[in-house]
Amino acid sequence: MTVTFNHTIIAAKDRHESARFFRELLEVPEAPSWGPFVNVMLDGGALLQFAEPPVEIQMRHYAFLVDDELFDRAYARLVERGIEHWADPQTTRPGEINHEHGGRGVYFKDPAGHAIEVITRPYL
Template sequence: MAVTFNHTIIAAKDRVESARFYCEPFELDEAPSWGLFTNGQLDGGVLLQFAEPPVDSQMRHYAFLVDDELFDRAYRRLCERGIEHWADPQLTRPGRINTEHGGRGVCFRDPAGHALEMITRPYL
């Protein structure tokens, strides 16, 4: 069996709010939730599992590769909701997107403070 990525747990102040925050702009499929987890599902069955502490709540960085059409829709939603965003992970270029690596990218924070990056082309 080849190795594939299956799931990650994302610490959240409010797991339902965080799941909604990710699922809405990225148009993620709903996934059954259980126990401590509220879930969102990426293509290929990969789960994002949101849980409230005592799960480690240290800030993390999550990058999502999306196509150009989804980038446009998701970016529009971020702007409509007034979500602060930057063109770079260092957060030095506010209110902009980047056009590096032959595509477009934007960084923003989720409700728990995790850094999210949305890109249209992989870096490598």
């Protein structure tokens, strides 16, 4: 059997708001949800499961590889919504994108404060 990534639980202040944010940004359809989770399914079947933990949320980093067309649309949505974004993870280049690894990338925060990266080329 090969190894594939199946799911991760992402802490959210409002699980519905966070799931909606990612569905709209990444243009993915709603997925069946159950129990404490509101799910977002990515291409290939991997689930992002948003839940509201009973503890303080610790920031995590999530990176998404997208094609150039989706990057353009997602970046336009970030700008339209006035979402602060940076070309670098150190947040020293506000309002910019990068052109690293032969592609483009941008960093921003999701509704729960997680550091999100959207890139058009893999690092390796």
